[in-house]
Amino acid sequence: MAEVFVANQRTGNGTLRRVWARNSNYKQYNKVVEEVASTMVAWGASLLLSAGKADEGRSTTEEDFMAWKENLVLFLKTHLDWREHAASRSLITKESHEGVCIHMDINLSGQPEIKYKSGDHIASWPVNPRDEVDRLLQVLDIKKADQRIIIQSKAPETELRLPRRTNALALFEHYLDICAPVPRQVVLSLVDFTIPDVVKIALRKIGKDKATYSAFLASTRLTFARLLAYTSTLDPNINWLSLPLSFVIESIPTMSPRCYSISTSNITSPTQVSITISVKQTRLALKPEVAIFGLTSQYLASLGTSPCQDPGTVQKQNPLQTIQAQIRRSNFKLPMASTVPLVLVAADTGIAPLRAFIPDRARLAVMGRQIGNITLFFGRRDTNIDFLYRDELATVAVEPLEGKFELVTAYSRVPGKDKRYVQDAMWERMG
Template sequence: MIKANVLVVRSGVIPQSHFITFIRAATQNTSPTMGLSVASFSSKPPSVREFLVTAAYDDLLLLVILLAGGLACISRGTFWDLPDPYRYKLFERPQAGEATSNGGVSKAPRNIATKLAETSKQVVIFWGSQSGTAEGFAHQLARDCSHRLNLGVLVADVSDYDHDTLAQLSPSQYAIFIMSTFGEGDPSDNSTGFLRLLKSESGLPSLTNLRFTAFGCGNSNYKYYNAVVDQVVSSLQDRGATMFLPIGKADDAKGTTHEDFEDWKTTLIRELRTQLGLVETESVYTPTISVVMDKSICLDRVWQGEPPFFQAPSDPFSRSSSPVVPLPVSSTRELTTASLPARSCVHLELDLSGHPKIKYKTGDYVAVRPTNPTTEVNALIEVLGLIGQEKAPIVIHPVDPLVEKTTLPSPTNLLALFRHHLEICAPVSRETVLTLAHFASTRTAKDYLANLGSDKASYTEFLGKNHITLSRLLRHVHEVDSSVSWTGLPRAFVVESLRPLKARYYSISSSSVISPRRATLTVANNPHILPGDGKIAIAGVARTYLSSFVAPSTPIHPHVVDQSPPLSADRDGAKPLCHASICRSTFKLPASPTTPLILICAGSGIAPFRAFLYEYSHLANLYGSTRPVGRTILFFGCRHPDQDLLYKDELSQLQSSPHARLEIVHAFSRVEGQPKTYVQDRVEERCNELVKLLLEEGAALYICGSAAMAREVGNRIGDGIKRAKDCDEEGLKKWRGEQKRSRKWQEDVWG
């Protein structure tokens, strides 16, 4: 074998023999290797065909590398997800930037011991929150500790401080962790770093001085119920920390999140009172914000409530991949039949063309900012005696000078707050009922509210039989005592007793490859039936809002005359506007389209899979028979094939397309004369086949729907994996963890 000399050229390293061959082919009339007639370099350059004939394998390899590199530079992430260069912004507090804007002002200290000393606080409450519930609990607990025990309390985002400084806390100081768990045992965005540190080998230093307790917000429908708070407690105890009060846990699956927190909070305050030798005072409402009417403010400065013009620092919307923008609703249609008026499902198409910088990728979410129903807004204004004052400018600011700003816009007006910023349709907590008793204007009303909120079990039973919001509760008390008046209820109490209106997340059901400037949503509007009264059905705020784009909504609750929110329109007035943002998701198709897919869903869980199927169909038609896409099995559960089999015709067309490798397995639970069959039952019937696809063919598994369904599906497939691999539960957990890390097992579940 002759070893070719190597010539280093500017574009890379090329064997000298091949480089000389190319030069000769370009400068002589004939090729020295193949004897082909080639035009002179001075008259005509060699054609691509002639170059390929004379080129050797490493010339072709170099050409492929150059083409691939050029394609990568040009595409800039079109074919894959690039890391978001601004992801670190998700964990920044906007106030931090303001503190250093003058250059000479130093950043806020990240040493928690130093911060407690500077503010003369004895207790710190860390929160890790995804939707805002845990954060709200932290502020509520701090307020109660301050008012009832006269105790100095600092509320802190768990990502705002260096966690190793916990070791510097003294034994006389206390740390409280309120942590949320979502998905498959995942931490909130702001607590990810803390959990990573706890799991690392270096981790935290010795914490023998730390006295702590913790409360978790979770859902027992998920496999890893409250896994985050369990991890926090276990890791802190392993480092010598002392838990002075048993852990508390909320279970959203039972609808008792707030009641669970109230019970734990009562025990905590009693324990702090005992350990610190404090005297508990009567629980009297003390506002943490000031709400003042100021008619001198120019109306041009008043926030009218349109979401694009305001984003609160701790608002979940500010953590989206895009800002909140008004998106025209270009088309809508009903997906269920008229025989199911109470179980509506609508298809909406959002037009992104007016916002060139707003882009989505297949599998992403739309975070919808809903508007409260007009009837509920008007009812609250009326029962508070604020008719004629709802549009007057108000200024909101914190009472505590150490708190820089609130999460609400200011200046604004009450109409904007009730319509766009506060959860006025949410159930009322028992704590709010007890506080209302202090403000009731008659003894009868005071006694009634005090008795109603005194017992957890009786209040839970009351909520099970009555649709209770703040306005409905106030009207209900008025029915008990017609002489009671709520016109003197402090505005600060009204605002503080209502949680911020949160984003509602919906999977995009269209493919960005096929319709990059049109994003579609699949929204089910299934009302919540009260357990104590089956005749009362309550429609969700966001679902009612989105359904109103199709047609004026039909009243669900017997006392509601009109549930439709006011809709804004585009400049031409032709298309209604939906205020929303695009949120990045990790629920993505495999990098290679030849990967087999196992898709499992029920109801509106079909949304992301509709996008997946359209994208795979597009790629199948693009490649043809030269590169077949992976086989796809869709398990789709619904009630009845003639009532709520969503996208029935579209799925049939996708299945019958020329190069499709799509199989659809249905599960119907409400077909007369047939046994109820759920999607997990169909999965169990095909379990051996699915296990083979996963273990031998590298299939990717996706589940979308309720957490209960996902848990059952996971159990059935898990049993099959254990049989096939002859492993125990620990082996299954390890295998599933590997699958999730390689993005071969993904879940998008709720409730």
């Protein structure tokens, strides 16, 4: 889209309503911003300050905007004598699974209207951990968490992604991503409320700029509840009774589903889909003993699993559990002609959709159809760990895809050997 926009802009032809390229991994990274700025200068405009550039590739879009906004506000204050005014706010109404891979089967037989195709996704809605929910209820001093509240948007054009009638417990468990990191803007916004000066000074200090806040987060896990709890370490007498629930709702992002590739074939398994989940953790840079797990993967893991012991398999989720999920369609499909050769490349749980495609071709082979050769380049860390679906891949290579299926492995963490990745294996094959 960005490339088309740039071409049209240079020739003066065509218009586009929506264009973007905010990811530094793309060739046209922020090209639209650069072209618009340079064109306006060519037409006689003057830049007040450098154009702001966000980078979704590093997940710093919000921080990039904050830095640009701060420079803009400083310019307006210095050169145009502008002044900031605080806006008023009103109340609406009152076991470690480190490195584990989980195989989860989802039974669709009770919902015959639900159909899927190989390559589609499952979108799963997580549930926030109860300890984080209780922490937020406690710090906000909400004693009647099941009391009904009504949420109304003051901007009719704004889509409200929350139920209009709900309660605090449901909001914090299912609708607000209370485990999400806290943006620096929220830290600074808390200063506007009636709180002790020592807390205001501390919040301004940690939210001073991007570098300062990043350094603070390197040693502190900060969710909204943990941020409010942190202020009590500065002043034990502080309370947040005056904090409007509207501010809480505005400050915490709404819950979004996480998508996982379906790892089963709709031809061989029409009423049961499987997903392959990697449960990993990140650690704080300056406090590595603090581990942070992915919200949805950890939730799915908590439904009843244990670490995998057999390196040739993955741990299967216990039966009789219910999740909130839906099928999401995908354009990632096999070629229509079965004779087209396939070169499949995957690492880790990225093998999930490819595991769905292989049975599709195997079924055609059983039916006597001509099929093209299949080469799977599969990257793993070590020969003895995390070799997902090892036995299954070995079986399919013998029957029914004998002579048609080849598995090429690449290991990047074998002790005493050089790192070898799938791209290395592909280059070797090309040579």
